[in-house]
Amino acid sequence: MNISTEQLFDHARTHNVWLDRPVPDDLLHRLYEMMKFGPTSANCSPARIVFVRSPEAKARLVPCMSEGNRAKTAAAPVTAIIGMDLKFYEKLPQLFPHDPGARSWFEGNDATIQSTAFRNSSLQGGYFIIAARALGLDCGPMSGFDAPRVDAEFWRGTSVKTNFVCSLGYGDATQLFPRSPRLSFDEACRLA
């Protein structure tokens, strides 16, 4: 599918005000089928996603959000909860067939499990945002919420913990603030 880098980066903005235009479930499937190809270490793919779009599920999510995030979460056609499975390594025999011993790199090593799940599910969160934009969706990522409460509402009985939350829909561009500045190359980067 042809797109432009401007659509993904230069002209894309975080949205907080949503047009009354639904996001079909088919598009959520296409979003996952694109983002799943982004690389993770040992292909461990720890991200798990709940796409919250029914009124019942939204009513469970909204009170978990920080006060300033509630109204916009309620108004978004879809809000995705991006979690990380802390037992991701149990799927390595399926995901990393090159090395049947890959599971043992993690099992019992809680610090490595935690950092691998967090780093890689966040990388996948980056792929998620870019893939959504490639499909013409706008994103509203948020990290202001009561994580243990979201875990209890949406991941109970699993080994998944919430990483961040991201609304999806069609943003109202007339409601955007001016874009905030970014660091210059020299502030953020160095050639060595």
Add this chain to the structure above:
Amino acid sequence: MNISTEQLFDHARTHNVWLDRPVPDDLLHRLYEMMKFGPTSANCSPARIVFVRSPEAKARLVPCMSEGNRAKTAAAPVTAIIGMDLKFYEKLPQLFPHDPGARSWFEGNDATIQSTAFRNSSLQGGYFIIAARALGLDCGPMSGFDAPRVDAEFWRGTSVKTNFVCSLGYGDATQLFPRSPRLSFDEACRLA
């Protein structure tokens, strides 16, 4: 710039064998100027990058890598060290002018600083990989290295810690393994 989603996701592969084709510094600048637009919480933009491409700097980096990552790191035209600045909040008056108090959300709150820096620099790592691919580069991300040693070699005297490392160049597609499987939508996602 026109690109395709296949170039970014479906057809893109992690590379370990590099063609003898240099990556001009100009392309590294363009890569940062694209990835910098990806969203981070409160625009905190904690990622810091060292582009290691001189023989002297490569000679310092290679011994920090896990044994299995050394030869391919030495052979890559560029290996980027993606770090996270644990004092990212000091730049919030510049980066988040909407709220002059944003710095105080973090200052002194080490757990929030750590998770915000790690999550958002990893998101930026995802943008980095996708932006590199958009520019025609191949990526070889790696997390197998001695992090305290990389920190000491490349971030000494700063508040930056290494998150992950990613080689950049033009991969030899004839040397690729078959692509590993991904989780299906139903294994990774749920509609609620």
